[in-house]
Amino acid sequence: MVQTSQTRNRIRSQQWFERAQQSLVEGVNSPSRGATVYTPGPIMLERGRGSHVWDADDNEYVDFMMSFGALIQGHAHPTLVKTVSEAMAEGSHFAAATSAEVEAAERFRRMVPSAEVVRFTNTGSEATMLALRLSRAHTGRTKFLKFEGHYHGWYDPFLLNAHSHPRGQLGSVENPARIPDSEGIPPSTFDDVVLAPWNDVTALEHVLRQHGHELAAVITEPIMANMGCILPRDGYLQRLRELTQDCGALLIMDEVVTGFRYAPGGCQEHYGVQPDISTFGKALGAGFPVGAVAGPRSILDRMRWSENMVLHYGTFNGHRLTMKVVAANLDLLTAEHTYRNLHAVGNAVIAGLREVFRRRQIKAIVQGFGPMFQIYFTEREAIHDYRDYCQYVDTKLYSRFVHRLLDRGIYMTPSNGLHWIISTAHTNADVEALLEATDQACTGLS
Numbered sequence: 001m002v003q004t005s006q007t008r009n010r011i012r013s014q015q016w017f018e019r020a021q022q023s024l025v026e027g028v029n030s031p032s033r034g035a036t037v038y039t040p041g042p043i044m045l046e047r048g049r050g051s052h053v054w055d056a057d058d059n060e061y062v063d064f065m066m067s068f069g070a071l072i073q074g075h076a077h078p079t080l081v082k083t084v085s086e087a088m089a090e091g092s093h094f095a096a097a098t099s100a101e102v103e104a105a106e107r108f109r110r111m112v113p114s115a116e117v118v119r120f121t122n123t124g125s126e127a128t129m130l131a132l133r134l135s136r137a138h139t140g141r142t143k144f145l146k147f148e149g150h151y152h153g154w155y156d157p158f159l160l161n162a163h164s165h166p167r168g169q170l171g172s173v174e175n176p177a178r179i180p181d182s183e184g185i186p187p188s189t190f191d192d193v194v195l196a197p198w199n200d201v202t203a204l205e206h207v208l209r210q211h212g213h214e215l216a217a218v219i220t221e222p223i224m225a226n227m228g229c230i231l232p233r234d235g236y237l238q239r240l241r242e243l244t245q246d247c248g249a250l251l252i253m254d255e256v257v258t259g260f261r262y263a264p265g266g267c268q269e270h271y272g273v274q275p276d277i278s279t280f281g282k283a284l285g286a287g288f289p290v291g292a293v294a295g296p297r298s299i300l301d302r303m304r305w306s307e308n309m310v311l312h313y314g315t316f317n318g319h320r321l322t323m324k325v326v327a328a329n330l331d332l333l334t335a336e337h338t339y340r341n342l343h344a345v346g347n348a349v350i351a352g353l354r355e356v357f358r359r360r361q362i363k364a365i366v367q368g369f370g371p372m373f374q375i376y377f378t379e380r381e382a383i384h385d386y387r388d389y390c391q392y393v394d395t396k397l398y399s400r401f402v403h404r405l406l407d408r409g410i411y412m413t414p415s416n417g418l419h420w421i422i423s424t425a426h427t428n429a430d431v432e433a434l435l436e437a438t439d440q441a442c443t444g445l446s
């Protein structure tokens with residue numbers, strides 16, 4: 001049973017973090033894991049089982065971050081542990097054709113209807129990078145459209161307005177300010193990027209009238225998952241599909257977060273929208289690094305070896321051990337009631353949190369449904385887009401709230417731009433632990 005002690009000893013975490021800073025930049029391998037987000041520093045996690053994790057001081061937590069959504073089966077699922085140890089004993093990777101990658105791809109195609117063929121990569125970033133290259137080759141066009149606040153990995157041209165900024169810096173909806181997320185990217189890279197606000201059909205029609213004819217692709221997250229959890233307005237994705245078809249731009253649906261989470265076929269199945277290309281990652285590998293690009297042969301076959309091919313190489317593509325995990329994970333996900341249960345547990349958490357905030361008179365909304373959601377401290381009834389998020393969400397209060405939860409046995413990132421994840425390992429007891437901790441954390445929260 002998780003202890004809800006408010007004064008958790010984190011001495012060993014602090015010692016490791018001090019040591020980490022001698023050898024690692026900021027003591028971590030990605031800023032989102034370090035002292036930029038966690039105060040006074042990160043909690044060093046040492047092991048996990050099911051829905052729980054333990055830190056270096058042996059404090060126990062219920063994990064709702066789940067490796068940014070990768071751990072759809074929770075930690076150390078017995079089937080996956082067995083799969084990994086057997087695959088390791090046989091030889092983890094050959095960088096050669098294997099039956100393991102065939103079995104993974106067959107299962108993938110059975111679950112994702114738009115996947116006539118699939119190409120495995122090692123990360124979501126590699127998948128979106130490849131999807132863009134394929135779109136450009138397929139259409140013979142260079143420009144593409146990305147939406148404000150959408151994150152598609154760390155490839156240069158995607159790094160425009162993926163971070164939040166004060167509302168005053170964002171420019172107008174018709175002419176959004178273009179704010180690069182990283183140094184080291186030649187400004188000319190962004191000459192090929194058309195930027196538009198998301199979830200606004202009028203703005204979309206306007207920008208596509210101007211630029212549609214020159215776009216290789218429009219890339220979108222189906223649910224905006226990097227400003228928390230922002231759902232598409234009714235009919236928005238369907239209209240986006242029609243408009244991209246009309247102007248001859250490919251629709252890339254970036255399902256790195258949503259894929260294998262909301263339905264076997266991801267958000268494209270849930271919302272009934274068929275993209276031209278889709279990208280996957282995270283939940284596909286149940287904790288192992290993998291990504292995928294899926295779509296019709298007419299587009300993906302451009303990678304076939306020829307003088308005019310779209311190049312995609314990689315020593316670790318189709319990594320054998322990972323492919324074994326992918327196949328076993330997809331088998332687990334296709335078991336009866338998996339998605340029904342994920343939705344039921346998630347919806348119970350969401351309803352419970354809403355009830356606690358209402359009873360405690362905290363101005364907070366819980367947005368999303370089923371296996372993924374986010375809490376926003378806001379006066380608004382809903383957060384519809386990037387601009388709402390930048391203007392109306394109290395991200396500092398959210399951080400303080402999550403730090404209180406961390407002290408009460410709930411593991412979650414204090415970054416409001418991420419989202420809460422329900423895995424197949426979460427139980428009703430975990431839901432209760434979270435609701436109790438939330439209730440306690442609301443006392444004196446300001």
Ligand SMILES: Cc1ncc(COP(=O)(O)O)c(C=O)c1O
Nearest residue numbers: 123124125151152153256257281
């Ligand atoms: C929507 C989306 N696309 C792509 C990526 C990149 O995936 P990865 O971190 O595996 O490179 C992410 C990562 O968070 C993401 O949220």
